[in-house]
Amino acid sequence: MPDLRTWAVTLVAGFAGAALAALAGVPAGALIGSTIAVIAVAGAGLRVALPAPLRDLAFATIGVSLGSGIDERIFRQLDAWAISLCILVVSLVATMAVSRLILTRGFHLDPETATLASAPGTMSNAISMAAAGHGDATAVMFLQLMRLLALLIAVPPLAVHLGGAAPGAADAGAAMPLPAFALLLALAVVLGLLGTRAGLPAASLLAGMVVSAASHATGLVHGMAPAWAVFAAFATTGAVLSTRMSRVTAAQVKRYALAGAATVATAIVLSLGFAVLAQAATGLSFAQVWIAYAPGGVEAMAAIALSLGHDPAFVAVHHFARIFALVLIVPVALRL
Numbered sequence: 001m002p003d004l005r006t007w008a009v010t011l012v013a014g015f016a017g018a019a020l021a022a023l024a025g026v027p028a029g030a031l032i033g034s035t036i037a038v039i040a041v042a043g044a045g046l047r048v049a050l051p052a053p054l055r056d057l058a059f060a061t062i063g064v065s066l067g068s069g070i071d072e073r074i075f076r077q078l079d080a081w082a083i084s085l086c087i088l089v090v091s092l093v094a095t096m097a098v099s100r101l102i103l104t105r106g107f108h109l110d111p112e113t114a115t116l117a118s119a120p121g122t123m124s125n126a127i128s129m130a131a132a133g134h135g136d137a138t139a140v141m142f143l144q145l146m147r148l149l150a151l152l153i154a155v156p157p158l159a160v161h162l163g164g165a166a167p168g169a170a171d172a173g174a175a176m177p178l179p180a181f182a183l184l185l186a187l188a189v190v191l192g193l194l195g196t197r198a199g200l201p202a203a204s205l206l207a208g209m210v211v212s213a214a215s216h217a218t219g220l221v222h223g224m225a226p227a228w229a230v231f232a233a234f235a236t237t238g239a240v241l242s243t244r245m246s247r248v249t250a251a252q253v254k255r256y257a258l259a260g261a262a263t264v265a266t267a268i269v270l271s272l273g274f275a276v277l278a279q280a281a282t283g284l285s286f287a288q289v290w291i292a293y294a295p296g297g298v299e300a301m302a303a304i305a306l307s308l309g310h311d312p313a314f315v316a317v318h319h320f321a322r323i324f325a326l327v328l329i330v331p332v333a334l335r336l
Contacts, residue, residue: 003047003049006046006047006048006049007049007050007051007054009041009046009047009048010038010041010048010049010050010239010243011050011236011239013034013037013038013041013048013239014034014037014038014235014236014238014239014242015034015232015235016037017033017034017035017036017037017038017040017235017238018030018033018034018037018231018234018235019033019235020037021033021034021036022231026156026157027156027157027159027160027307027308028156028234028303028304028307028308029307030231030234030235030238030307031152031156031234031235031237031238031300031303031304031307032152032153032156032238033235033238034234034235034236034237034238034239034242035149035152035153035238035239035241035242036153036242037242038238038239038242038243039149039242039245042242042243042245048239048242048243049243050236050239050240050243054236055204055236055237056189056192056193056196056204057185057189057204057233057236058232058233058236058237058240059192059202059204059205059208059233059237060185060188060189060192060204060205060207060208061185061208061225061229061230061232061233062205062208062230062233062234062237062302062303062306063188063192063204063205063206063207063208063209063210063211063212064181064184064185064188064208064209064211064212064225065208065212065224065225065229065230065233065306065312066205066208066209066212066213066302066306066312066313066316067208067209067210067211067212067213067214067215067216067313068176068212068213068216068221068223068224068225077284077314080282080283080284081282081314081317083278083281083282084278084281084282084284084289084292084318085317085318085321087274087277087278087281088274088278088292088293088318088321088322088325089321089325090274091271091293092120092322092325092326092329093329094270094274095118095120095266095267095270095271095295096115096118096119096120096329096330096333098266098270099114099117099118099120099263099267100114100115100118100333102259102262102263102266103117103118103143103259103262103263106259106262107258107259107262109135109136109139109259110135110136112130112134112135112334113130113135113136113139113140114135115135115330115333115334116129116130116134116135116140116144116330116334117135117139117140117143117144117259117263118263119326119329119330120147120267120271120295120322120326121295121296121297121319121322121323121326123144123145123147123148123297125201125323125326125327125330126144126330127140127141127144129330129334134334138252139255139259142248142252142253142256142260143256143259143260143263145245145248146256146260146261146263146264147260147263147264147267147296148241148244148296148297148300149241149242149245150260150264151264151267151268151294151295151296151300151301152238152241152296152297152300152304154268155290155294155296155301155304156304156307156308158268158290159287159290159291159304159308159310160287160308162286162287162290174223174224175223175224175225175227176221176222176223176224176225176226177223178226180215180221180223181225181229184208184212184215184221185208187207187211188204188207188208188211188212189204189207191203191207191210191211192204192205192206192207192208195207201320201323201327202297202320202323205302205316206320209313209316213313230306233303234303234307237300237303241297241300267294267295268294271290271293271294271295272290274293275289275290275292275293278293284314285310285311287308287310288305288310288311288314288315291304291305291308291310291315292305292314292315292318292319293318295322297319301315302315302316302319
């Protein structure tokens with residue numbers, strides 16, 4: 001039976017936190033404010049949850065917004081993107097190797113648990129593999145959730161401090177007509193549902209991005225996603241991400257907090273280092289490259305790029321590439 005009261009409490013908290021953070025001028029305020037507000041509500045002892053269709057609708061909306069920024073200029077940057085993607089793969093291997101070493105030698109976790117907890121950016125896949133019998137599923141879930149939450153909160157202010165938001169880029173262009181937006185969103189939701197059933201990662205986000213990019217590239221649709229819809233999607237996404245943290249217990253925090261802090265610090269330092277290398281090799285914006293390299297979830301990192309005005313297509317492509325690369329890398333690492 002649907003828990004309407006829980007859904008209402010979660011949404012009210014998320015949108016209130018999103019509005020307050022946005023009014024305060026916090027970078028990516030809607031996303032961060034919603035996340036913190038819902039975590040606070042959960043910490044107060046209230047149940048938090050959101051229905052899967054609402055989550056998919058929010059992810060599809062972000063995908064449509066990402067795709068609306070894609071045009072013919074993307075083809076002039078493919079060489080730089082290819083170089084950056086190659087460096088990204090090297091950064092994944094380095095991050096997993098160093099984090100695994102820290103967790104096994106410093107915190108005495110078994111190799112399988114350390115490997116899955118170190119996978120930077122495939123939380124659902126890592127947790128499902130742990131639940132199937134590889135390592136300690138509880139430790140993997142906590143360490144992956146801690147990384148996701150820490151990066152969600154840390155990346156926007158750090159990106160602004162290190163490279164700044166792209167002035168006005170997030171607001172560039174008029175909004176597309178509402179019927180066109182509704183049609184793109186409906187197509188994205190349907191295709192995302194089919195993709196999810198087929199096992200595609202972040203299927204709703206990917207479907208929204210592909211549908212919108214194709215429509216804009218062919219000239220069928222012009223304009224950006226409506227600002228109110230993007231704000232609502234950010235607020236809902238933050239609430240969805242924070243409901244996952246409500247599963248964490250005090251015992252897990254006590255046992256794994258230091259290990260989580262060590263892996264988060266390792267991931268941030270290594271991603272910054274490889275972003276410096278990629279920026280030097282491609283000449284792209286450092287903040288944009290680092291958001292693409294930061295090992296958070298694709299939905300959260302793409303939303304952050306969008307809200308800060310950096311090229312969301314660049315970030316989304318890198319995070320999808322990260323997912324597919326890790327699908328190949330993690331099984332090999334487990335066998336080592």
